[in-house]
Amino acid sequence: xxxxxxxxxxxxxxxRGRPTTRESAGASLGAVLNxxxxxxxxxxxxxxxxxxxxxxxVADRVATLADIGLIAESELGPATGGRAPxxxxxxxxxxxxxxxTLDHSEIGVGIANLSGELFAEHHEAHDAGADAxxxxxxxxxxxxxxxxxxxxxxxxxxxxxxxxGPVVDGGDLxxxxxxxxxxxxxxxxxxxxxxxxxxxxxxxxRSSIETMTMGERFAGAGKALDxxxxxxxxxxxxxxxxxxxxxYRGAQGAAGLIGQMPVQAGDRGSTLDALAGSDMIxxxxxxxxxxxxxxxxxETLRRSGDVGAVDVSQAAQSGDPASIEILARSGRxxxxxxxxxANMLNPRLIVxxxxxxQTNDLLLAAVREIVYGESHPLxxxxxxxxxxxxxxxxxxxxxxxxxxESLFDxxxxxxxxxxxxxxxxxxxxxxxxxxxxxLADFAARQDQPDGAPEIASATRYSP
Amino acid sequence: xxxxxxxxxxxxxxxxxxVALSPDDIASARAAQFRVAIxxxxxxxxxxxxxxxxIMSIFGDxxxxxxxxxxxxxxxxxxxxLLDRLREEKPDAIISIPVANAKVADAYRRVSRAGIRLxxxxxxxxxxxxxxxxxxxxxxxxxxxxAIGASLLAERIAKGGAVGVLAYDSEFFxxxxxxxxxxxxxRANRPDIRMFVRKFDTIEAAGQDALALIAAQPELSGxxxxxxxxxxxxxxxxxxxxxxxPITTVDLGRETAAELASGGMICGIGAQQPYLxxxxxxxxxxxxLLGKQTPDWIALPGVAVSRENIAASxxxxxxxxxxxxxxx
Numbered sequence: 021x022x023x024x025x026x027x028x029x030x031x032x033x034x035x036r037g038r039p040t041t042r043e044s045a046g047a048s049l050g051a052v053l054n055x056x057x058x059x060x061x062x063x064x065x066x067x068x069x070x071x072x073x074x075x076x077x078v079a080d081r082v083a084t085l086a087d088i089g090l091i092a093e094s095e096l097g098p099a100t101g102g103r104a105p106x107x108x109x110x111x112x113x114x115x116x117x118x119x120x121t122l123d124h125s126e127i128g129v130g131i132a133n134l135s136g137e138l139f140a141e142h143h144e145a146h147d148a149g150a151d152a153x154x155x156x157x158x159x160x161x162x163x164x165x166x167x168x169x170x171x172x173x174x175x176x177x178x179x180x181x182x183x184x185g186p187v188v189d190g191g192d193l194x195x196x197x198x199x200x201x202x203x204x205x206x207x208x209x210x211x212x213x214x215x216x217x218x219x220x221x222x223x224x225x226r227s228s229i230e231t232m233t234m235g236e237r238f239a240g241a242g243k244a245l246d247x248x249x250x251x252x253x254x255x256x257x258x259x260x261x262x263x264x265x266x267x268y269r270g271a272q273g274a275a276g277l278i279g280q281m282p283v284q285a286g287d288r289g290s291t292l293d294a295l296a297g298s299d300m301i302x303x304x305x306x307x308x309x310x311x312x313x314x315x316x317x318x319e320t321l322r323r324s325g326d327v328g329a330v331d332v333s334q335a336a337q338s339g340d341p342a343s344i345e346i347l348a349r350s351g352r353x354x355x356x357x358x359x360x361x362a363n364m365l366n367p368r369l370i371v372x373x374x375x376x377x378q379t380n381d382l383l384l385a386a387v388r389e390i391v392y393g394e395s396h397p398l399x400x401x402x403x404x405x406x407x408x409x410x411x412x413x414x415x416x417x418x419x420x421x422x423x424x425e426s427l428f429d430x431x432x433x434x435x436x437x438x439x440x441x442x443x444x445x446x447x448x449x450x451x452x453x454x455x456x457x458x459l460a461d462f463a464a465r466q467d468q469p470d471g472a473p474e475i476a477s478a479t480r481y482s483p
Numbered sequence: 484x485x486x487x488x489x490x491x492x493x494x495x496x497x498x499x500x501x502v503a504l505s506p507d508d509i510a511s512a513r514a515a516q517f518r519v520a521i522x523x524x525x526x527x528x529x530x531x532x533x534x535x536x537x538i539m540s541i542f543g544d545x546x547x548x549x550x551x552x553x554x555x556x557x558x559x560x561x562x563x564x565l566l567d568r569l570r571e572e573k574p575d576a577i578i579s580i581p582v583a584n585a586k587v588a589d590a591y592r593r594v595s596r597a598g599i600r601l602x603x604x605x606x607x608x609x610x611x612x613x614x615x616x617x618x619x620x621x622x623x624x625x626x627x628x629x630a631i632g633a634s635l636l637a638e639r640i641a642k643g644g645a646v647g648v649l650a651y652d653s654e655f656f657x658x659x660x661x662x663x664x665x666x667x668x669x670r671a672n673r674p675d676i677r678m679f680v681r682k683f684d685t686i687e688a689a690g691q692d693a694l695a696l697i698a699a700q701p702e703l704s705g706x707x708x709x710x711x712x713x714x715x716x717x718x719x720x721x722x723x724x725x726x727x728x729p730i731t732t733v734d735l736g737r738e739t740a741a742e743l744a745s746g747g748m749i750c751g752i753g754a755q756q757p758y759l760x761x762x763x764x765x766x767x768x769x770x771x772l773l774g775k776q777t778p779d780w781i782a783l784p785g786v787a788v789s790r791e792n793i794a795a796s797x798x799x800x801x802x803x804x805x806x807x808x809x810x811x
Binding site: 138147161381407411 | 487488489490491492493494495497498500501584585609610612613614615626650654659660663666667670671680682776779
């Protein structure tokens, strides 16, 4: 495990003469670092070729990055005629990143290295009656546990949080400055500021569909594919689109809300969410249990007093005809909407995810039937439709990748690369001050004069 | 009993009923004459013995040959070597409990890429995914077991008391779940109790770590140890040092049961059902080898065992095994 990054050495303004590399070369240092980090170039020769910089400049940038501590020259690579080159590696264990997923029914937390590779994760269901405040507290507690267990000596470079609603792009680059509105129930909780204050690291929030799509793109079935449609079927039905290798967010960060599309089921017309989402599946399941149409769900109702969408899904998997019909109906409606998107976007891969897709294969079968039947032959010629194997891990990986992409975006990177850590970025340092004042306002509103919101207090739990 | 935890990737638990074998499945497996290897963390625990007994009971019915049962004594490097050797021997499937996470991930990936079906017990190495890398994970509801450990210990702790948690210093899904659930239950139900954690990295070290924790926090009035074998080491160390504290743990091994029944320091146990877990993983293995779908995560509920119900619990847990043996 790596030690802390070397001490930050601010650029020296010598006042006269030519500026040093440290003062002037942020952009090219960032470009070289990103080539090494992404694996596009791992030797000096490859760097010269990929960056189109001269040999002397590459040598200088590599020496500077090594001096700062961001890269290491380690083992020898394969020789291509002369002396074997030394391989350059990004030091991905200089710090860590925390990630969290907030869903309607569960919380997930993870810890990743600076390449976004998770090295631990944990998922748990919400307690009955949990509100936004208690969920925030739980995330803080679990992050504390993750750090104590896995990275007690590592600085946190960034935090990515996946939330159950679209996150409007506020344009506050390079760091998110305040908690955006994503669900009414969370409007009073300064989630970003609390995390920012507790862990002294920049925080990014993204919608769950965006983070799951990113996760599937980088670590799941979509790895190495440049076009993918990711469809999540749960209480809401949403889609994420990877186009030419990049996530498409839309003008407001709200792309993919396909659950709002109007659909028709027999004589009923409503939104896709209402007619095919897990709320519908649960209510139809309850009706089947009460009417005696489904003996399995009837037994579930007797035992637990309720029937949920997961119960219907599991009953269908066990062969319950009524549950199979409910899920098939949902799958056909989802399939029609997905077929329309497939015809328009011509993706290489469609991935189904969400609780309904994860616990049952009927949904996948119904979507396949409709998409293959209702799409242009060229669209389906090489199209693969698969179930996500990543489950909720996709959101955690994707949230980590959001942080990676933000920290190493050239516009952000050029201002911190010379300092060795994004935590020394001037804009981040000024945000810390404004965050303190926002939290103080929040505490005052909550009638907690000490500035420490109730949700930041915790039972003593020392590692 | 319901399952309170989620799987390593947030999966909802599937019941073992989902992998029940039909007569056709058994006949197909018999005809195929599959060969399966078992790679465990240790073979010298009651948990391992019962798991193996459960596995053998199903494999015996299905005519499956267990080529060998190997163990690595919790050492990741040894497990990597064992897996590489087993891979060369090309069994149809390997049932295994990974003893670490990132350290052993590549070795498990190599097994999977060699076309050998992988069935996991209790832990999933970093980055491995169900379906593509392994068929199924089978475990107890370890989140529930941690909560059982907390509730049984809390009964013995006075208001405002302090407890110690002896956690395992390794990236291990099931022990992490127990530790997190213990802490969560305490915060929710006994917020007056203060908690102090110390990690042990080997079973042998658990006793000394317990003594160090008590020396650092003399006000401790109870301990939770994340599984039974190190808990017994803790009991020994405390006895030798002249301490006596109520201890709860997970797994109902013979020695732990005796300590509980005889009024020793162990006052409560969250018991797994290892025999039934063994049956579930072997059934999932048969289905995976026959090319059928298997759930990502199968979990069995834990059982709260105290001094008052130890006899009944032992009967119930061993009864499952005896019932099956009698039927055979």
